Amino acid sequence: MKQSRKIVVFMLFVLATWMLTPYYAMAYDDASNAIMHDVVQEGSWIQQDTPSVVDATYGGEQPKSASMPTVIDVTYYGAKPNTQEDSAVPVQRAIAAAAAVDGPVILNFPEGRYDFYAEDAEKRPYYISNTASESENPDVTKTIGLLLKDMKQVTVEGNGSLFMLHGKMTTFVIDQSEDIEIRNVRVDYERPTMSEVKVLEISSNYMDVEVNQDSLYEIRGGQVYWVSEPNKAGARYWEFKDGIAQEYDPDQNITWRTGNPVSSATSVQELKANTLRLNYNQAPNTAVGHVFQIRDGVRSQVGSFIHKSKNVTWKHVTMHYTHGLGIIGQFSENLTFEDMTFAPREETGRTATGFADFIQASGVKGKLKIMNSTFRGAHDDVINVHGTHLEVVRKPAPNQIVVRFMHHQTYGFEAFFPGDAIEFIDNSTLTSVGSGKVVQATRMNDREITLTLEEDVPPTIGTGVVIENATWAPEVEIKGNHFSRIPTRGILLSTRGKSIIEDNVFERMQMSGILIASDAQTWYESGMVQDVTIRNNTFIENGNPVIQIHPENTKYAGPVHRNINIEGNTFQMLDNTVLFAKSTDGIRFSNNKITRTHPNTNPNEQVAFHLLESNHISIEGNEFEGEGVNRTVLLDRTPADEVTISPEQQLHVNDKGVLKSISIAAGNDQTTVKATASSEATQYNGDAKYAIDGNPSTFWHSQWIPYAPLPQSITLELSMKSVVSGLSYLPRQEGYNGNITRL
Structure with missing residues (x-):
């Protein structure tokens, strides 16, 4: 017991x-x-x-x-x-x-x-x-x-x-x-690195604004400093005074880049908490109810980063704010984004979601899928898929090359691995001039990598050649998404992999809805496309042109892009171009519906199709509706026998061309003329010299970090006395801003 x-x-x-x-x-x-x-x-x-x-x-x-x-x-x-x-x-x-x-x-x-x-x-x-x-x-x-x-x-x-x-x-x-x-x-962020002010009242020399509840600030010496919440020690995590701005029109649900109305004010008064009076010599041209979104310009962090990983899936994830780029996949394989939302929390009253791009795939392979998602309120492009061109700078051995990261914001990461297939690309034509296979990649410093190849480097490879990693180029499926409140483009696509863009809605992109690019002199984003289908999408009042196939080659030596099929889409047009295509072999534009959303008082002022140095093109079975809808096809150095147009569309063909060479820029010779400007965005390749380099893809841009207020000017200085019979001026070919208003 x-x-x-x-x-x-x-x-x-x-x-x-x-x-x-x-x-x-x-x-x-x-x-x-x-x-x-x-x-x-x-x-x-x-x-x-x-x-x-x-x-x-x-x-x-x-x-x-x-x-x-x-x-x-x-x-x-x-x-x-x-x-x-x-x-x-x-x-x-x-x-x-x-x-x-x-x-x-x-x-x-x-x-x-x-x-x-x-x-x-x-x-x-x-x-x-x-x-x-x-x-x-x-x-x-x-x-x-x-x-x-x-x-x-x-x-x-x-x-x-x-x-x-x-x-x-x-x-x-x-x-x-x-x-x-x-x-x-x-x-989300307790205090986003984006500040927002809403216009309450505007006169000729002042503007009253309401500061969003999440946009903390201090006024020092008559100037506004945007500040974070206190950290654990009571100090601020960050602050900034100047910054890049966008303007938001809630009635049209559009945003566009503009000057910073706070930092450009001559003085600031606080009328009451979160209400400021901004004084000017001349107030900005805006409207009551518009919102200005203001941020600093340094992408020091990203929303999320996927690095050298495989089989990564995001489902039912909402990003209410991201500092810098959104979600970045870099040298990773098989990425899926499904039922994502990029949008501010409604209860905050904020209108901006992102500092820059929302999803960027840089050097990804396998499958990239972006499905059934909502993207609203970025400060740059929604989706950007690309590789990176690195420039050949020297050849230390017969089978070795040293390559260099060229763009100032891209460097330091591993861009090649043993077994990777590479192509040598002429930086002026963007066409392949050779290929190879990597045996070893050795990092020399933050900017340079030595590549050891299986075979000797072709003797013709020297300066003026860049390297593309052809292995890291994904197959892409972008389907069932909605893009809105975007100041730039919906999709940038530069990949060799088979790509399908289907059943998406592009609502009032301020630039092109879709851009297929590739360049080796500005952003150095690589990727010749070889099989792209753009199908059953709706484009609502997008920028000019709506679909842009625009490799930034400065010389034509054959096509850069191939096999692009555009079918069954609906285009609700302003007075702009449906399709611009350059240096492309094989375009089929069929069974699309093109409508005019507002009556056009100057029909055919813009062309519907601009085809530059392209071939094997068919435009068939499309419907054109609406008063003054554009019906002109411009053949610009594109032979007429390379284009098939079905007669029922009643299109007008113009084969005279509109891109006129400026004589002082011919041959890229700037020894006879010098360009200077009152302001230059040199850190973003906006130097004045690019206005006269003969390349329609480059341009002069005034400084915007910090913002240099208008007016700005450019001056052309000739090296000798000359008779000037006229000036042919080509506006910026991509985007809504940059037009010169007075000569």
């Missing part, structure tokens, strides 16, 4: 201890695609220095098998949603626990708000394409909310949670990982 009583007492002690310990039962429900989390707690929380991994079970009873994911709940590691306490370190602990699991893992965030502060976040250096130069941002360190590095089979399940960032941060970095899924997450 004594022994039995001891056993009973021991069992009661074990039971009491168990009842005082939190019990976690978790199950993963495939049908509802959600985590069900049930916490039963008796007594008080027992703090553990090293929390154990919690296994997922189905119904809490079945034993774990290899196919069942392990669930790591971030609250078990100290994350406290809805408290505004810093989740950075607890989430790091949870990720470390996930990394220790052999098999699939779900990193679970019970629904709520999770705050991430820059102070204790992960910090790692990453060189990211198209971000910032050495002088703009000498420190490439990224401040990271969630770092998934060297991980496999991990799902981040947000359950609709809001991740709130404090300071300039990169939300996710997925580095050298495989089979990763991010889902059911929303991301």
